[in-house]
Amino acid sequence: MSSPASEAASAERGASPRPALVQISGLSKSYRRGSETIHVFDDVDLEMHDGEFLALMGPSGSGKSTLLNIIAGLDTPDKGSVVVGGEDVTRMKARRLAAWRATHIGFVFQFYNLLPVLTAAQNVELPLLLTRLSKADRRRHVMTALEVVGLTDRAEHFPKQLSGGQQQRVGIARAIVSDPTIILADEPTGDLDASSGDEILTLLERLNAEFSKTILIVTHDAHAAERAQATMHLDKGELVR
Amino acid sequence: MSIAGLVRANLTRNKKRTFLTVASVIVAFFLFGLLRSVITTLDAAAEVGSEARLVTLNASGLTFPMPEAHANRLAGFDGVRSVTWSNWFGGYYQDPQDYFAQFAIKADTWLPMYSEVRIVAGDADAFLRERTAALVGVGLLEKYGWEVGQTVTLQGTFFAGDWDFNIRAAYVPEDPSFGDENMYFHYEYLYERNPNVVTPGWFILQLDQPERAAEIAAAIDDLFRNSSAPTETQTERAFQAGFVTMWGNIGFLVTVLGTAVFFAILFVAANTMMMAVRERIGEIAVLKTLGFTDGKLAGMVIAESVAITLVGGALGLLLARGALSGGNPLQSFFPGLAVTGGTFLLGLTLALALGLITGAIPAWQSARLSVAGALRRIG
Ligand SMILES: Nc1ncnc2c1ncn2[C@@H]1O[C@H](COP(=O)(O)OP(=O)(O)O)[C@@H](O)[C@H]1O
Numbered sequence: 001m002s003s004p005a006s007e008a009a010s011a012e013r014g015a016s017p018r019p020a021l022v023q024i025s026g027l028s029k030s031y032r033r034g035s036e037t038i039h040v041f042d043d044v045d046l047e048m049h050d051g052e053f054l055a056l057m058g059p060s061g062s063g064k065s066t067l068l069n070i071i072a073g074l075d076t077p078d079k080g081s082v083v084v085g086g087e088d089v090t091r092m093k094a095r096r097l098a099a100w101r102a103t104h105i106g107f108v109f110q111f112y113n114l115l116p117v118l119t120a121a122q123n124v125e126l127p128l129l130l131t132r133l134s135k136a137d138r139r140r141h142v143m144t145a146l147e148v149v150g151l152t153d154r155a156e157h158f159p160k161q162l163s164g165g166q167q168q169r170v171g172i173a174r175a176i177v178s179d180p181t182i183i184l185a186d187e188p189t190g191d192l193d194a195s196s197g198d199e200i201l202t203l204l205e206r207l208n209a210e211f212s213k214t215i216l217i218v219t220h221d222a223h224a225a226e227r228a229q230a231t232m233h234l235d236k237g238e239l240v241r
Numbered sequence: 242m243s244i245a246g247l248v249r250a251n252l253t254r255n256k257k258r259t260f261l262t263v264a265s266v267i268v269a270f271f272l273f274g275l276l277r278s279v280i281t282t283l284d285a286a287a288e289v290g291s292e293a294r295l296v297t298l299n300a301s302g303l304t305f306p307m308p309e310a311h312a313n314r315l316a317g318f319d320g321v322r323s324v325t326w327s328n329w330f331g332g333y334y335q336d337p338q339d340y341f342a343q344f345a346i347k348a349d350t351w352l353p354m355y356s357e358v359r360i361v362a363g364d365a366d367a368f369l370r371e372r373t374a375a376l377v378g379v380g381l382l383e384k385y386g387w388e389v390g391q392t393v394t395l396q397g398t399f400f401a402g403d404w405d406f407n408i409r410a411a412y413v414p415e416d417p418s419f420g421d422e423n424m425y426f427h428y429e430y431l432y433e434r435n436p437n438v439v440t441p442g443w444f445i446l447q448l449d450q451p452e453r454a455a456e457i458a459a460a461i462d463d464l465f466r467n468s469s470a471p472t473e474t475q476t477e478r479a480f481q482a483g484f485v486t487m488w489g490n491i492g493f494l495v496t497v498l499g500t501a502v503f504f505a506i507l508f509v510a511a512n513t514m515m516m517a518v519r520e521r522i523g524e525i526a527v528l529k530t531l532g533f534t535d536g537k538l539a540g541m542v543i544a545e546s547v548a549i550t551l552v553g554g555a556l557g558l559l560l561a562r563g564a565l566s567g568g569n570p571l572q573s574f575f576p577g578l579a580v581t582g583g584t585f586l587l588g589l590t591l592a593l594a595l596g597l598i599t600g601a602i603p604a605w606q607s608a609r610l611s612v613a614g615a616l617r618r619i620g
């Protein structure tokens with residue numbers, strides 16, 4: 001695999017052999033709070049290629065989550081486009097967007113966000129309920145995903161019976177089980193102690209290296225960001241790579 | 242797991258709350274089953290009489306007297322085969338709370354007219370011969386442990402004092418909704434003890450041709466319009482419907498009560514569903530992130546509330562059926578009181594509607610929930 005630096009360089013020269021997997025152009029987002037308008041970011045561009053592992057850093061409130069949400073089609077920008085795999089996410093209708101998200105996006109949350117009433121395996125199975133897979137096939141996919149994160153022995157445990165690090169691994173298994181185009185992780189280690197956080201980062205690294213997963217991770221932590229191939233900074237509404 | 246499994250998991254999330262909600266729905270539909278059965282039984286009772294019989298009473302109401310002399314004039318009417326009369330006694334046996342219907346009848350003409358009354362013990366002649374004789378339904382015999390040949394004492398209410406009756410015959414109604422807990426005795430006995438106040442309560446007319454009922458009824462009321470006692474003539478069916486409800490508009494009362502209960506439960510269940518969904522906002526946002534559509538999520542919320550109301554509704558109705566299946570104290574007023582198939586169907590339809598309505602608001606809330614906003618709130 002070419003280094004991210006050379007890839008970015010080739011993209012700049014306009015000589016990229018293949019189009020970017022994620023192509024964000026001229027993205028602006030502001031929120032209105034009463035009479036006041038908060039400009040989160042203005043005219044942001046970003047490219048991500050297939051198999052890239054990028055980190056996004058920035059101070060709290062700089063708009064990292066907002067950017068991630070817009071890429072996942074969970075929030076809408078004021079201006080600009082987000083093209084993922086040739087499709088403009090910002091133009092999709094809600095119904096279409098939900099189906100698109102189910103196949104293309106794996107989301108990892110800071111607070112894991114597992115459903116407490118479901119076992120680890122059932123939590124991982126959730127995205128597959130939207131597919132046509134048979135029960136047996138779903139089970140197979142679930143066990144494979146749990147195996148990747150090293151939790152097959154905890155399949156029947158409920159979230160409250162798992163440590164934070166284990167819950168986050170279940171969260172990652174849920175994000176990869178439907179083999180999405182891109183994995184978006186919003187501060188996935190933000191709620192974990194250093195060693196659990198490290199395990200999670202190693203896992204993400206492995207997903208990228210072994211399974212060529214395209215990953216965008218938001219983090220506060222410079223150490224965490226070092227695990228990615230490249231780091232972008234979002235600050236005062238500007239994105240710099 | 243499946244989507245249905247997910248709905249089930251959500252239902253068992255807070256078992257105590259789900260149980261309490263189902264319990265309140267059970268109570269509501271138990272009451273609904275009982276109240277609705279009173280109405281259907283009243284309706285059924287109202288259908289006992291054939292159109293071959295008309296009832297003529299004072300136009301001012303059942304409690305106003307009818308001159309006995311009307312009987313002869315009614316009997317002379319074209320199309321009227323025979324005439325008898327009856328009166329409401331309103332006494333009780335030992336316990337004033339323990340009500341059953343007693344009628345003072347003009348027995349010599351009443352008995353031949355009511356062929357649906359089949360004498361199964363004692364005999365009709367013995368009843369007809371004796372002034373203080375009584376004809377009693379077998380259900381009533383059983384209820385009080387009476388026997389044919391026994392003398393029983395009733396306390397009068399409108400007609401005060403102790404009243405002794407010799408039970409000379411027992412009957413079984415050919416039609417169960419006629420009721421087998423009624424008591425009939427001689428009008429003459431009632432008259433003798435209160436000659437100044439007792440007159441026939443209402444006349445019953447047997448017709449030759451049922452299809453002429455409306456025409457004859459109109460002609461009778463025309464005839465007596467300017468008499469001392471103007472009449473109102475109706476089919477026996479209509480009369481009975483009015484008669485059973487003479488103590489107040491039971492049907493209306495029951496409907497009002499039923500509606501009040503329905504709405505009370507609606508609010509309880511709706512509130513529970515809204516609570517259940519509100520505390521799950523974050524999870525709904527997560528499911529949306531995973532690609533669940535707004536419609537699917539709304540459907541899951543609706544399925545959850547419908548499951549609660551349908552299970553509660555079915556159990557409540559079954560309970561009502563159980564409660565009414567044995568002997569019950571309402572039997573003498575509402576003979577044949579039972580939860581009908583129609584009541585079941587209506588109940589389940591209402592339960593379904595209840596589920597759809599209570600689920601609607603939280604379903605709508607979860608559908609229009611903004612994921613980005615909700616995820617911010619939970620972190
Ligand atoms: N739904 C919203 N309504 C109003 N303001 C919002 C909303 N979402 C985000 N913001 C604001 O946008 C800015 C960026 O938020 P966010 O993307 O969560 O930052 P980060 O993830 O980098 O901490 C913040 O100032 C935040 O207050």
Ligand SMILES: [Mg+2]
Binds near residue numbers: 064065066186
């Ligand atoms: Mg954030």
